[in-house]
Amino acid sequence: MAAGVTVRVPGSTSNLGAGFDCAGMAVERWLRVSARYAVDRSAPAITIDRRGTLGTLSVRPEEDLLYRGFAAACRMGGRDIPRLTLTADSDIPVSRGLGSSAAAIVAGASAANALLGIGLEPEALLALCAEVEGHPDNVAPAVFGGATLALHRPAGGFLASPLEVHPSIAFVFAVPDVTLETKRARAALPASVPHATAALAAARAAALVRGLATGDFELLAIALDDVLHVPHRRALVRGYDAVTNAARAAGAHGATLSGSGPTIVALAPSNRAGAVADAMGRAWQDSDVVTERFVVSRRVGGYDAVVQPNS
Secondary structure (H helix, E strand, C coil): CCCCCEEEEEEEEECCEEEEEEEEEEEEEEEEEEEECCCCHHHHCEEEEEHHHHHHHCCCCHHHHHHHHHHHHHHHHHCCCCCEEEEEEECCCCCCCCCCHHHHHHHHHHHHHHCCCCCCCCCHHHHHHHHCCCCCCHHHHHHCCCCCEEEEECCCCEEEECCCCCCCEEEEEEEEEECCCCCHHHHCCCCCCCCHHHHHHHHHHHHHHHHHHHCHHHHHHHHHHCCHHHHHHHHHCHHHHHHHHHHHHHHCCCCCCCCCCCCEEEEEEEHHHHHHHHHHHHHHCCCCCEEEEEECCCCCCCCCCCCCECC
């Protein structure tokens, strides 16, 4: 067993329009976690020092997704859960549709994997963390990096495959200073959709894969006009129509919710990314919403873990 471990996990955007619950991409926002054994045997079973965007969380340590990921990996590896001290520092906005939950689960599980020498391969880590999270679309890019397609295998487990992204495409994010819990966004979805809607969704998912690979403007515009989840969630995001319209007017191929929102992501030609970001910010400012904007225009890697060996 190692003396300690430091892991770094990226945030992620998911769905990307028509890729509901299966497509995701790592983004340049990071969760960094240091895990060490508690020196004091009388100390609590788990202590978490939360910093950055995690500083406002008040959840009990035993219920924290970091700890839940750690504990799940220990159970899979047949290991006892040690007394732990975790230090977590994040710049991933929480409850904004940027994969903060998935990052926490992956960070906890990968920390346990490295600290205790459990030996889980990335595919097993994906399956474990997706089970805790409930779906794989944010977990897969957090583990593997880049853009990914993650699917349930018929026999159980998950299949993750990289998605090609044309170098001309920039992903422009406008992050509002309001939150939207995933549970609330999930509750807005209908239990079923008509067959015609499902067929249209399948066609647009195919357009997403091809459009990402080729940078085809028309395909991406169609793919970002989702019919499965956005129509039911847009009312939960104040200013959604104004912001997406502003992005397109400034030169974006299209714009949609990042994950379940309220962050909005636009796909734009790289040379229009700055103008699109500014337009989205102005549109939200007109609704009295303050935003943070950032652009991802290159592949972002998945998690990594650095072990501090016993001296």
